[in-house]
Amino acid sequence: MKKWILAAAVSAALMGCAGQQQAETSLPEGVTLLETVSFSGEQVGIPYRKYQLANGLTVILHEDHSDPLVHVDVTYHVGSGRELEGRSGFAHLFEHMMFQGSQNVGDEQHFKMVTEAGGTLNGTTNTDRTNYFETVPNNQLEKMLWLESDRMGFFLPALTEEKFEVQRETVKNERAQRVDNRPYGRMGERFNQAFYPQGHPYSWPVIGWPEDLNRADVEDVKHFFQRWYGPNNATLTIGGDFDEMQVLAWVNKYFGEIPSGPKVDAPKKELVTLDETLYLSMEDRVHLPLLRIGMPTVYARHEDEAALDLLSNILGGGKTSLFYKNLVKDGLAVQAGVNHPCQELACQFSMYALANPARGGNLAEVEQAMRDSIKEFEKRGVTDDDLEKVKVNFEAGTIFGLQSVQGKVASLAFNETFSNNPNMIGFDLSRYANVTKEDVMRVFNKYIKDKPMVVMSIVPQGQTQLIAKADNFVAPAEKVASVAVEELTLTPQVVSSFDRSVIPAAGPAPVLTMPELWKGKLANDIEVIGTQTSETPTVEIVVYLNGGHRLLDVSQAGLAGMTAAMMNESSLKRSSEELTQALEMLGSNVSFSASGYQSQLKISSLTANLDKTMAIVQEKLFDPGFKPADFERVKQQKLQHLQRELTEPNYLANTAFSGLLYGDKSPFGVSSGGSLETVSAITLDDVKAFYKQQYTAGNAQVVAVGNLNETQMLAKLSTLASWNGAATPLPELAELPEFQGGKVFIVDKPDAAQSVIKIGKRALPFDATGEYFESYLMNYPLGGAFNSRINLNLREDKGYTYGARSYFSGGPEQGYYQATASVRSDVTTKALIEFIKEINTFQESGMTDKELDFMKSSISQSKALDYETPYQKAGLMRNIQRYNLDDNYSEKQSEITNSIGRNELNKLAKEQLNIDDMVILVVGDRAKIESELSTLGYPIEILQL
Structure with a gap:
């Protein structure tokens, strides 16, 4: 889908003034400054400097000192469009392979180092490019450049047959999860076979045809890397809080001696045509x-x-x-x-x-x-x-x-690449x-x-x-290229001028500054918490209404969401289409939604258009139309959506898991979206009644982020000051059912390519600095990070899944613990055995000293990334507001993280992770999995949803 964006709030002078500057004499040898671009006033653009190394690597630097973090992106101009027919899937396979270590970076160390540094990372592949990116505290930048350069220049010496086989299985699992086991999952690849002529680089899927992946071997992988992953086919983009000359020295040190790869020409562009429908x-x-x-x-x-x-x-x-x-x-x-x-x-x-x-x-x-x-x-x-x-x-x-450094870096990298x-x-x-x-x-x-x-x-x-009409297209038989790549010229492996096995040390820890918060009230006593930002002329406002699904009897499940959907429709004054048009003319977005404990009103606007946007908010909030025609259409859409959800394995798993934990009498055990039965029974009068119960000033709290100070923001929010109505008390909770731990439950999903596994129990409600938070710390090495025990076992060692994790989730009254993964159907029992083994081992022996150090480093340093975007700031403020926390609760969490001991956490593991207290749920093809599951010795029960 295209990204749509606005003119009314900014000057007509949008192009910016781009200037060029002569290379500075202080630049490292081999580094050339190509251009300097800056902007002033209300001009819209991203300032940067563009350099090039002697080996052809393009380097783009964008300084942004608003937060103590940096974002690094390496984009290679290679996607599935560079592949040959019958040799598909290589670019996407490399997205996985290049996280598996290089000559000086051990197996699984890329994820470990970035996570331990408090950062986040990922990679993506599409038809035209592959990119790898990290966001880390600013003191970790040199280490990121070392990591990225090692896999660019020193990847092949670490490539093994075993790594290749494991990642090939991981890709197959990803395909099973995202394509084969998903409704409509194969539509795109089938469609493209008809849309593009045979042999066109877009006629095969990015993830690859399974038979193409099966026929690939390690030599093919090596050749594909050697052909496309040289510095001359890459753009390194860095944004954030750094010193430019220091960064250039690092870039030249780590990337400058990597030899240029084979020449890469721009792909030929020819318009696609169709001869007939x-x-x-x-x-x-x-x-x-x-x-x-x-x-x-x-x-x-x-x-x-x-x-x-x-x-x-x-x-x-x-x-x-x-x-x-x-x-x-x-x-x-x-x-x-x-x-x-x-x-x-x-x-x-x-x-x-x-x-x-x-x-x-x-x-x-x-x-x-x-x-x-x-x-x-x-x-x-x-x-x-x-x-x-x-x-x-x-x-x-x-x-x-x-609004984010990552967004700006992504834009710079994309535009340079293409x-x-x-x-x-x-x-x-x-x-x-x-x-x-x-x-x-x-x-x-x-x-x-x-x-x-x-x-x-x-x-x-x-x-x-x-079907619309009888088929007149049959996909042609695939031709298989004799080689994986063409025009391959090999370059000798570089002998580095320095010892690359030495991991760069982190710089001084960044000084973390909490956003400066303010708290106020509207004339009707609605609480507002806010903060001022100056990076973009935008405002993000969220009105939270206490209640949501929790206000309802389970027989009315889905009513909170239905009411919110109706709030997105007509008002008494204008139709839904007219309201949408008015918002589109402002470049604003106003949307209502509902969840377990609250209904929400989200408002996004350019600051210049906020008054007009708030006038529309006032109309939608205070004068909803609740028209019968709108209701019948929304209800029918909701019912069809629920029918569709029943074909989704993850929906079935989530619904069954909640029911097992909390029963069908509790709002926690029944989906907030409702069921076919409950939604069918909802009337328009029910919606009107819930509106009066939910949408009152007494239930409301507001979070606001934008380039306005407290006085200005409260003035803009004054349209909500005429709102009235008292708070609605929550009903008493029904008694929870007796828990059935130590049992396997199966939900049958015939012909499922994967099984969804969920293991868990009722657990702690949310608290910011108590046992719930400490349990989060305890679980981190087990299933809370990419390189946790569970994920490394099931994904990286066994190739059973695309990803596995475990976590605690808590609300104001209840919480749960869950370990989960989608695994290949044929290894369902084996994967479950590994899950149980890892949980049991961790419960009995706890984490190691190394895992404790990793957890402390990762979580404490990640705080540098917590408050960058408006919605990150809004999340911080909402926690403070919702749970009545101290403004500095995040600092207290850091103190706990840094001071807590291994014995204390391991004691928690013993208390919280007894597998006999947990239910085991499997959603999969019963005919294929039940017999093997019975060998585990657990009682088995079949669930009907």
């Missing part, structure tokens, strides 16, 4: 029939891309679109939309609709409605408001995207701002009107009568 279909374990239509257009940053983006938004970009009016509001579809995702080599004008079974679910009828909407647009044309709302939202999104120019924000804002009505109609006629398309139907198993 192609139909294909598939049956899947789904409830809602889905129709997907795609038409080829251009490629990223083509001159017609912006106009096509605006066209897609007009047709299907939300409640003001034609698709919403003709398909969703009419009830033919539960959900529908249009977007125009673009990649380096191709864009796709993509339309979809989830058909409403209550209207028959016939996809031929849905296709006709989609075609009719396109014809309606042709007659209707483009309005001034169409253009304005999309342009405003595009610019607003740009500004909101600058445009050889990090400074593309102004260009992008300009090209969207300059789109005219004539441009939109021109691209409509050129790429959309009467053009061939791919039409794909996904229907529930056994319901092929619902």
